Amino acid sequence: MLFLLFDLDGDRYALDAAEIVEVLALAPTKSIPGAPGWVAGMIERHGEPVPVLDVSQLALGRPARQLRSTRLVLVRYAPDEAAQTGAPDSARLLGLIVERATQTRRIERAQFLDTGVATPHARWLGPVANDGAGLVQWVEIQQMLGDDVRALLFPPEPGETETRPAKTQAAVAQPPAQP
Numbered sequence: 001m002l003f004l005l006f007d008l009d010g011d012r013y014a015l016d017a018a019e020i021v022e023v024l025a026l027a028p029t030k031s032i033p034g035a036p037g038w039v040a041g042m043i044e045r046h047g048e049p050v051p052v053l054d055v056s057q058l059a060l061g062r063p064a065r066q067l068r069s070t071r072l073v074l075v076r077y078a079p080d081e082a083a084q085t086g087a088p089d090s091a092r093l094l095g096l097i098v099e100r101a102t103q104t105r106r107i108e109r110a111q112f113l114d115t116g117v118a119t120p121h122a123r124w125l126g127p128v129a130n131d132g133a134g135l136v137q138w139v140e141i142q143q144m145l146g147d148d149v150r151a152l153l154f155p156p157e158p159g160e161t162e163t164r165p166a167k168t169q170a171a172v173a174q175p176p177a178q179p
Helices: 055-060 080-085 147-153
Strands: 002-008 011-016 020-025 039-045 048-054 071-076 091-107 124-128 133-139
Touching: 002 147, 039 091, 039 147, 048 055, 048 133, 055 091, 071 147
Parallel strands: 011 133, 048 091
Antiparallel strands: 002 011, 002 091, 020 071, 039 048, 071 091, 124 133
């Protein structure tokens, strides 16, 4: 499998290239009042709004640094129902701001192993693999949004039936506590 690697304060993470639509230079976003702090805002792509998450803010509690290697990665995000049915047309775009996104790497799925650490507030942190240069952790895009944030960023389209997810604290990704 091919992965786009990025860095969070010295630790390496990987996005499955099959879920990536486009990698863009970092661009300004329009803020979304009332959204969690790690929701950087939204952009417009081909006339459609695309919500954008700041992965550094989500994971580390600080905004992404504006480096030359900081990228806006557009990925396919499928709500749970679409993922279960395999309906590709229900996938929506989600933007991820990531630092030091300069390399791709082929890593076989079988190389990834469970971390052995439960991360209920960061369900998106998946298994790890050693690629010869150290550990890389797989970021599971489909786990990035809890029910409440998904409802905020991807409200039902007019004419769609609205489902009201059960509210659970563990379902919402939380940034680390500030000291």
